[in-house]
Amino acid sequence: MDIQFYGANCIAITYKGSRIIIDDNLKELGLKSITKSEDVALMTDNSNNNDARLSFNSPGEYEVSDVSIHGMPARSHTDEEGKKSATMFKLIAGDQSVLITGRIYPDLSNEQIEDIGLVDVMLVPVGGNGYSTDPIGALKLIKAIEPKIVIPTHYSDKELKYPVPQQTLKDALKELSMDPKETLPKLKLKPTELSDVTQLIVLEKN
Numbered sequence: 001m002d003i004q005f006y007g008a009n010c011i012a013i014t015y016k017g018s019r020i021i022i023d024d025n026l027k028e029l030g031l032k033s034i035t036k037s038e039d040v041a042l043m044t045d046n047s048n049n050n051d052a053r054l055s056f057n058s059p060g061e062y063e064v065s066d067v068s069i070h071g072m073p074a075r076s077h078t079d080e081e082g083k084k085s086a087t088m089f090k091l092i093a094g095d096q097s098v099l100i101t102g103r104i105y106p107d108l109s110n111e112q113i114e115d116i117g118l119v120d121v122m123l124v125p126v127g128g129n130g131y132s133t134d135p136i137g138a139l140k141l142i143k144a145i146e147p148k149i150v151i152p153t154h155y156s157d158k159e160l161k162y163p164v165p166q167q168t169l170k171d172a173l174k175e176l177s178m179d180p181k182e183t184l185p186k187l188k189l190k191p192t193e194l195s196d197v198t199q200l201i202v203l204e205k206n
Helices: 110-116 135-145 169-176
Strands: 002-005 011-015 018-022 040-042 054-056 060-064 067-074 086-093 096-100 121-125 149-153 180-184 199-203
Touching: 002 149, 002 199, 018 067, 054 060, 067 110, 110 135, 121 135, 135 149, 135 169, 149 169, 169 199
Parallel strands: 018 040, 040 054, 096 121, 121 149, 149 199, 180 199
Antiparallel strands: 002 011, 011 018, 060 067, 067 086, 086 096
């Protein structure tokens, strides 16, 4: 499984020749969409991606090209208490698992944590300022879920025109109190190389 980062919360996950695109709203932020007609799209904020052959934006169980997708309802960072307008997605391919939280409120219930289960890689926003999960919220999620790898997303980028300014990655990592193990252009996930201690990996924007 390969994981690539394209800015904001936009991620591409490739497995056995199939590509799943998460949160491609790059057009709205001043860049070109990366979605191709043969891709599968997931949207954590329940918006639509009409450029993909298949698009999922709500809770449910889906199976796409040997990848199991589990969509779980979650409270958006802007939702009132009791409302769950966002969707977290957990992808399982072979013996590899990836969780994309999206811009959620970071206090998860025990039921949600149990539903998420074991996670190899978690991608979590850190930009904050009321527009996305902030570093303190991201740290809550990391401690609750205990993934083996954390990849920060949705931070300040000169090419992206966010409606609300986002924190820089440098400032976010200071608040997380986590030093990156490494910075990579692409994460090639190999379960045999995963540590029992949570490690932070920064992905370069493609």
